[in-house]
Amino acid sequence: MKKTAKIATGIMLVASLALTACGAKNNNNTNEGASPVASSPAASEAASPASSAGAGKKFAMVTDVGGVNDKSFNQSAWEGLQKLSKDTTAEVRYLESKEATNYLTNINQFVREKYDLTWGIGFLLGDAITEAAKQNPDAKLAIIDSVVEAPNVESVTFAENEGSFLVGVVAGMMTKTNKIGFVGGIDIPVIKRFDLGFEAGVKAVNPDAQIIKNYTGAFDKPDLGKAAAATIYNDGADIIFHAAGGTGNGVFNEAKERKSSGKQVWVIGVDKDQSIEFGDDVTLTSMLKRVDEAVYRISKDLLDGKFAGGKVTVLGLKDNGVGLPETSSKNVPADVLAKVEEYKNKIISGEITVPTAQ
Amino acid sequence: MNKVIRLFTKDSAVVPLVAIVLGLIVGAIIMLFGGYDPILAYRSLLKKVFGNPYDFGETLTAITPLIFTGLSVAFAFRTGLFNIGAEGQYIVGMTGATIIGVQVNAPWFIHAPLAIIVGALCGGFWGMIAGYLKAARGVNEVITTIMLNWIALHLGNYLVNTFVLEPGKGRSYFVDDSAAVTIGWLSRAMDNARIHWGMFFAILAVIFVYAYLWRTKSGYELRVVGFNPDAAKYAGINVNKGVVKAMFISGALAGLAGVFQLLGVFLNQPISAGHTGHGFDGIAVALLGGNTPLGVLFGAILFGTLSYGAAGMSFGADVPPEIIRIVIGSVIFFVAAPGIIRWVLKQLRLRKNKGEVA
Amino acid sequence: MNKADTVVEMRNITKRFPGIVANDRVSFELKQGEIHALLGENGAGKSTLMNILFGLYQPDEGEIFVNGEQVVIDGPNKAIKLGIGMVHQHFKLVHPFTVTENIILGSEPTKGLAVNYKSANEKVANLSKQYGLNVDPTATIDEISVGMQQRVEILKTLYRGADILIFDEPTAVLTPQEIEELLVIMRKLVEQGKSIILITHKLKEIMAIADQVTIVRRGKWIDTLPVAGMNPNQLAEKMVGREVSLKLDKKSAVLGEPVLELDKLVVKGRQGLRALNETSFVLRRGEILGIAGVEGNGQSELIEAITGLRPIESGSLKVLGTEMAGAKTRKLSEAGISLIPEDRHKHGLVLDFPMRENMVLETYYLPQFSKGGFLDYDAIDAHAKRLIAEFDVRTPGIHTPARALSGGNQQKAIIAREVDKNPEILIAAQPTRGLDVGAIEFIHKRLVEQRNMGKAVLLISFELDEIMQLSDRIAVMYEGRIVGEVDPAQTSDEELGLMMTDFKAPQGGGQRE
Structure with a gap:
């Protein structure tokens, strides 16, 4: 009990620190890894000033049908690659997939052009990455959100349930x-x-x-998102958490319309800090999923000669792979954020096990 | 030889060719406005399509479903029906093949043909619904086929979900190898391009549609019904039966597009929220081809080449896929507006004549 | 008459279309206050000439003078400005609109921004009264008869200030009564100072109303002469370029047994009312039975009932003694009924199909043309070639689409096909509608030939002349009933006309003043 109290005070302290840090948007704090609530834009930013480590190296990603401007994980992934390019002068490219048949051909386009690493962004590309890995044992591939068992593929998944638990706490x-x-x-x-993490939270x-x-x-269907949101708000809900990529844009759309007609409704964004895109008048907070971070980190590993084919990386709260953005403090009161911090620590320490799905 | 020359100097051959050229020019102008290099873009397109065996094979794979859906729309059109429902028939055909491919165990010489036949029958049945409603109740087939597209989409999802879903994958199980119509040796020869028997069936379908409509008794009946239903009645031909039969054949052709996409390309069916667009592209292909079987073949080649080459344009010249859709759109526009082309040709001829006089 | 009286003069007009000279140095002169007929077969170039006058085509050579001034008419608007108006054969009216709205379309009188309907209605009503047209300005086009619609077209030209009116085949769509009324209107127009050009190939009309006639043949001017003192045979000869017999040589009928017997046949029409109201008649071998009547008195439904296209409510239909009520079209066709339909474009041909496919429209499925589900195009081609030769169908070939043939040749092709089926009963519905003298002559001969061969011919026509000339017996139809039967040798147009309207005075306005 004593221990808990101690942790709680610690959290309070750190939380307030984080809050002050928010006010002055300072990217130069090297100790942000310790900043528990806010997972700031880039953990590794400070680590690497622009170098030419990536000169002559080529990185690529293939989006799912949502396209690169989905304001969600495809876009986040591309930001990761862009940052890689900025930091290391590596060449980066993307191809958008118009339909499911394009996944494999787009991946193969890069493989054939001898790209050093080709990313498949999203669960939907799992089969295509599997197939491409089988066909091209020499190519190096990576995938987000899906596990591909192949010696030349590195898979990254996230403990979305953990991050969702925290936004569930906010919503609750x-x-x-x-x-x-x-x-x-x-x-x-x-x-x-x-879904399950959010519900538990x-x-x-x-x-x-x-x-x-x-x-x-x-x-990739904002219209469906809008319709779904309309139904849910009509049923009396005041907060919606979306985990639907581009479809979720429709949820924001609906919320904005209701907001402008005087009703206070909220959306909890996903993947990126969506308050930047959609404004903090409707964005309560977001469940950050640092796809950019994952893409950046694993691409960087390859440059450093540390590419681990066959490995599955799971990024959770403790890795800052998921979490809430700093901007949350705009709309979320401090006591709620403190509660969030409390739960975060409990999850990291293993005191709480968040339900998950396979 | 003279015959060949005459064939190509005939309006029917010149008009589409000029339309394509004009479409490409308009596309080039738009690219210039957008700050892209059109020559590089078109060169990238050609390189993407013909550059290597893999991409060439994949282009053939992209063309195949368009031949089927194009034939489907053209066939219906020849019989006086506007089948907007190729999309739905495609999905239902695919679903039928999936269920047979996954659930049935049989040697390949039974399994694959059974899956193909069942898929074609499913597509045909789906088309027949609209045909029946038109014949028995006088409901316009344009409306029913559009509605049936959505019903097909969700019915397909439901069936996949209920009978053949691989848990946690958001798609069906892979079909058995015995049901697949891939051509292993040819795929390997073409760097693993997804070559399958579908394209040979597509050529057969072109011949079938021609022979059926223009050589058989019942094709003759359908054409009479299509061009002049009143005269058909006066000649003692059963118009309603003709409408149902025509929609069945049209639907079966579209269904085969889905069947071969499944058994030859994907090998599993995803739960999908939206239409693939192959059915709608079929309308454009039929239009490009002037609703003749051979025309559809060429139309599909053009459309498929442009669509597949689009990735090359965006890879080689950074042209966004939207611009490529504009190029395709302007080609169709000019083909669909032969009046404009004839006017252009007339102006050219006039100028030439004037030049000769002067 | 001096030169000042000439309102339109076209001198040496030449117009070429690819492959054909439509007008070859044709001259034409219209004098003030006259009705000048332009006579020629279909395709002789009369419409081309008038389209040039109305500004729809530009002549390649030649000059046009209007009221003595040389003019270039580069479009209908210019023609209207010059006081030229055209009453088209196919009316160009907006059906849901009222008469006035149609008339003012394109030159609406405005009051501020709004259309001034009141003044427009008044103006239309005045014009209508002045020329005895009796048109209700506020009725919609849907509500008025075809004859009235034509008057709206006439009003349209008058409203735009036309002094020179071109009538393009104006009687093609009219009933005998309406034709009479139209002729009255035309006379009235001339009395009030208008000048009229009448495009037609009907000699009877020319004899009845025209002052002058100009004859064109194959694009060339043939003659211009006063109508007075001419007879129809002379005009026909000039038009066709050879001797034509307008009278048919007809032996007296040799009657055989009955082949078609209708007994109290009841059939519903489009609105669900009885279109055939207990119709009964008998048709025998070796006769032509003419059904006379004003359009819309059940003739179409009669044809549809006999050919199985319209369900029979009650009554009996016997073909060769066998009850066939309720049989399908194909069964009736196989039982020996052939039909030359009234609308050859809509019902008789597939216009986009080549001739060879049109010639087997009802017989394609028979073993002679079809083997194992496939069509035998060798047999079909041979069949088409034979019929085209036998019936003198002028077509570039068996692969030419039916659309490319002239009306007369299309009709010949249909008759060839129907007669070749060797039917017991040949139904000819309006078989010469819109055709020229040459084609009419040919078709009439063929019908009589069939009758002489012992076939039964049922002739349904709105042209009294045709009925009188061809029939051995005339049955008059009125409101779905056969109201009387007469012997053509012992009746007159007047008697028939009265029977056709069931002894009632002609309906509609026009003659009342």
Whole structure:
């Protein structure tokens, strides 16, 4: 008990530190790894000033059908590669996939052009990466959100359930109607992890809250997202957490319309700090999933000769792979953030096990 | 030899060729406005399509479904029906093949043909619904086929979800090898391009549509119904039966597009939120080809080449895929507006004549 | 008459189309206050000439003078400005609009920004009264008869200030009564100072109303002469370029047994009312039975009932003694019924199909043309070639689409096909509608030939002349019933006309003043 109290005070302290750090948007704090709530733009930014380590090296990524401007994980991944290019002068490119048949051909385009590493962004590219890895044993590949068992593929997944748990805490504490919505993309394990973690987080702080779930079946259909959000808000929910990529843009759209007609509704964004894109009048907070970070880190590993084919990297709270952005403090009161911090530490320490999905 | 020359100097041959050239020029102008290098872009396109055996093979794979859906639309059109539902028939055909491919165990010489036949019948049945509604209730087939597209999409998802879903993958199980129609040796010879028997069937389908419509008794009946249903009635031909039959054949052709995409390319069927667009592209292909079987073949080659080459343009000249859609769109525009082309040709001829006089 | 009286003069007009000279140095002169007929077969170049006058085509050579001034007419607007108006054969009216709205279309009188309907209605009503047209300005086009629609077209030209009116085949769509009324209107127009050009190939009309006639043949001017003192045979000869017999040589009928018997046949029409109301008649071998009647009195439904296209509510239909009520079209066709349909474009041909495929439209499935599900194009081609030769169908070949043939040749092709089926009963519905003298002569001969061969011919026509000339017996149809039967040798147009309207006075306005 004593120990808990100690941790709690520690959290309070750090939280307040983080809050002050937010006010002055200073990217130069080298000790941000210790900053628990806010996972700041780039953990490794300070580590590498521009070098020419990547000169002559070529990195590429293939988006899913959402396209590179999905304001979500494809875009985040591309930001990671752009940063890599800036830091190391490596050549980076992307190809957008118009339809599912393009996944494999787009990957092969890069493989054939002898790119040093080709990323498949998203669960949907899992089969294509598997196939490409089989066909081209010499090529180096990597995939986000899916596990591909091949000696030349590095897989990255995230503990979305952990991060979602934290935004669930925010939602559970801040709902006024006791009704909270969840809009998912396709019903696949990745999204299920968001769903289950979020639900657990809400229930942990507000066991009476009702959660209305809706899987739209797509990551690239804002119209479906908008329709789903409209239904959920109509049912009385005041906060929606979306884990639906480009489809989620429609959720924001709907929220903005309601906001402008005078109703206070919130959206919890996903993957990136979506308050930057959609404004903090409707964005309560976001469940950051540092795809950019993962893409950057593993690409950088390759430059450093540390590419580990066959390895599966799971990035969770403790790795800062998921979390809440600094900007959360705009709309989320300090006491809620403190609670978030409390749970975060409990998860990291293993005191709480967040349910997950395979 | 003279015959050949006459064939190519005939309006019917010159007009589409000029339309393509004009479309490419308009595309080039748009690229120039956008700050892209059109010559590099078109060279990249050609390089992407013909540059190596892999991409060439993949281009053939991209063309194949377009031949089927193009034939489907053209066939319906020849019989006086506007089949907007190739998309839905494609999905239903694919679903039928998936279920047979996954659930049935049989030697290859039974399994693959069974999957193909069942898929074609499913597509045909789906088309027949619209045909029946038109014949029995007078419901316009344009409306019913559009509606049936959406029903097909969700029915397909439901069936995959219920009967053949691989848990946690968001798609069906892979079909058995015995059901696949891939051509291993040819794929290997073409650097693993996804070559399959579908393209040979597509050529057969071109011949079939020609022979059926212009050589058989029942094809003759359908054409009479299509061009002049009143005269068909006066000649004692059963118009309603003709409509149902025509929609069945049209639907089966579109269904085969889905069948071969599945058994030859994907080998599994994803749960998808939106249409693939192959059915809608079929309308454009039929238009490009003037609703003749041979024209559809060329139209599909053009359309498929441009679509597949699009990735090359965006890879080689950084042209975004949207611009490529504009190029394709302007080609179709000019083909669909032969009046414009004839006017251009007339102006050219006039100028030539004037030049001769002067 | 002096030169000042000439309102339109076209001198040596030449117009070439690819492969054909439509007008070859044609001259034409219209005097003030006259009705000048332009006579010629289909394709003789009369429409081309008038389209040049109305500004739709530009002549390659030649000059046009209007009221003595040389003019270039580069479009219909210019023609209208010059006081030239055209009443088209196919009306160009917007159906849901009212008469006034149609008339003012394109030159609406405005009051501020709004259309001034009141003044427009008044103006239309005045014009209508002045020329005895009796058109209700506020009725919509849908509500008025074809004859009235034509008057709206006439009003349109008058409203735009036309002094020179071109009538393009104006009687093609009219009933006998409406034709009479039109002729009255035309006379009235001339009385009030208008001048009229009448494009036609109907000799009877020319004899009845025209002052002058100009004859063109194959693009060339043949003659211009006053109508008075001419007879129809002379005009026909000049038009066709050879001797034509307008009278048919007809032996008296040799009647055989009945082949088609209708007994109290009831059929519903489009609105669900009885279109055939207990119609009964008998058709025998070796006769031509003419069905006379005003359009819309059940003739179309009669044809559809006999050919199985329209369900029979009650009554009996016997073909060769066998009850066939309710049989399908194909069964009736196989039982020996052939039909020359009234609308050859809509019902008789597939215009986009080549001739060879049109010639087997009803017989393609028979073993002689089709083997194992496949069509035998050798047999089909041979069949088409034979019919085209036998019936003198002028076509570049069996692969030419039916659309490319002239109306007369299309009709010949249909008759060839139907007669070649060797039917017991040949139904000819409006077989010469819109055709020229040469084609009419040919078709009439063929019908009589069939009758002489012992076939039964049922002739349905709105042209009284045709009925009178061809029929051995005339049955008059009125409101879905056969109201009387007469012997053509012992009746007159007047008697028939009265029977056709069931002894009632002609309906509609026009003659009342």
